[in-house]
Amino acid sequence: MNYKMLIPILGLGALLIGSAVKVGTVLAQDSNYPPIVQKLAEKFNLNQADVQAVFEEERTQRQQERQASFEEGLTKAVGDGVITEEQNQTLLEKHKTMQENREQKGAEMKEWTESSGIDFSALSSYIGFGHGRGPGMGMHMW
DSSP states (O other): OOHHHHHHHHHHHHHHHHHHHHHHHHHHHSSSOOHHHHHHHHHTTOOHHHHHHHHHHHHHHHHHHHHHHHHHHHHHHHHTTSSOHHHHHHHHHHHHHHHHHHHHHHHHHHHHHHHTTOOHHHHHHHHTOSTTOSSOTTGGGO
């Protein structure tokens, strides 16, 4: 693989991972559990909060593994001379900033929809942003 393509690929991967993690975090904070949690809890007569906790634990573990892999890839790129240590730190800082901005914008949108009297979860299936459907992987997080 061409090393010049490594950085954009890693960056895109980080964005996608960050989006997926944020969606999961917001869903976990919502009192309405995702349909899979509800179905498992009902089918096996379990507490929804307990099932959700298992999902959150798994999600957190996978996110940590993806972050470690991302950082290892950047370290390898530094070792191979593709980027400098300074560029590595810049990429890590930018990635963190982008995640923070995404979280802030998601919170702002949620606050706005609630203050506008819009039930986004009810609306989402009409506009293609229901759980796991449609474009825009983070739209159903509100």
